[in-house]
Amino acid sequence: xxxxxxxxxxxxxxxxxxxxxxxxxxxxxxxxxxxxxxxxxxxxxxxxxxxxxxxxxxxxxxxxxxxxxxxxxxxxxxxxxxxxxxxxxxxxxxxxxxxxxxxxxxxxxxxxxxxxxxxxxxxxxxxxxxxxxxxxxxxxxxxxxxxxxxx
Numbered sequence: 001x002x003x004x005x006x007x008x009x010x011x012x013x014x015x016x017x018x019x020x021x022x023x024x025x026x027x028x029x030x031x032x033x034x035x036x037x038x039x040x041x042x043x044x045x046x047x048x049x050x051x052x053x054x055x056x057x058x059x060x061x062x063x064x065x066x067x068x069x070x071x072x073x074x075x076x077x078x079x080x081x082x083x084x085x086x087x088x089x090x091x092x093x094x095x096x097x098x099x100x101x102x103x104x105x106x107x108x109x110x111x112x113x114x115x116x117x118x119x120x121x122x123x124x125x126x127x128x129x130x131x132x133x134x135x136x137x138x139x140x141x142x143x144x145x146x147x148x149x150x151x
Contacts, residue, residue, distance in 0.1 A: 064090075065090065065113075065114055065116075068087055068090075068114070069115070069116045072122075072125070072126040073126075075127065075128060075130070075134075076088060076127075077130045077134045077135075077137075077138055078134065080138055080141065081134065081137040081138055081141050084141065084145060087111075087114050087115060088111065090114045091107065091110040091111040091113070091114045091115075092107070092110070094110045094113060094114060095107055095109075095110040098110070
């Protein structure tokens with residue numbers, strides 16, 4: 001396979017049709033983003049005010065949602081197996097954040113915001129049956145998370 005690192009992102013994703021590879025790339029990006037955010041949070045000399053920081057974080061969220069909407073080949077179970085979150089998790093987090101601010105959004109409304117369409121439509125168009133390998137990886141990942149939380 002030809003490396004697509006020097007090509008624009010959309011071209012790289014066409015070369016890499018295997019959803020596991022896309023998820024690996026997403027996981028790597030999320031990992032480095034988390035590291036950068038922790039370093040930023042730990043620095044006392046930050047010159048970014050809270051309002052600007054919130055705007056930046058909101059922009060990052062919108063970009064992540066748009067990225068997931070444009071990569072429907074990446075299944076939720078793949079995201080769960082590799083990054084311990086999926087589109088449904090984002091929907092729940094969205095709903096919880098709205099609730100914390102006094103806005104009541106039901107789960108289906110939050111899903112539509114994240115998926116860009118009603119969940120039932122997205123599921124009919126894009127969701128595939130999880131393979132036995134994906135299901136086992138999900139069970140293994142859940143067990144690892146449980147073990148980490150208990151230690």
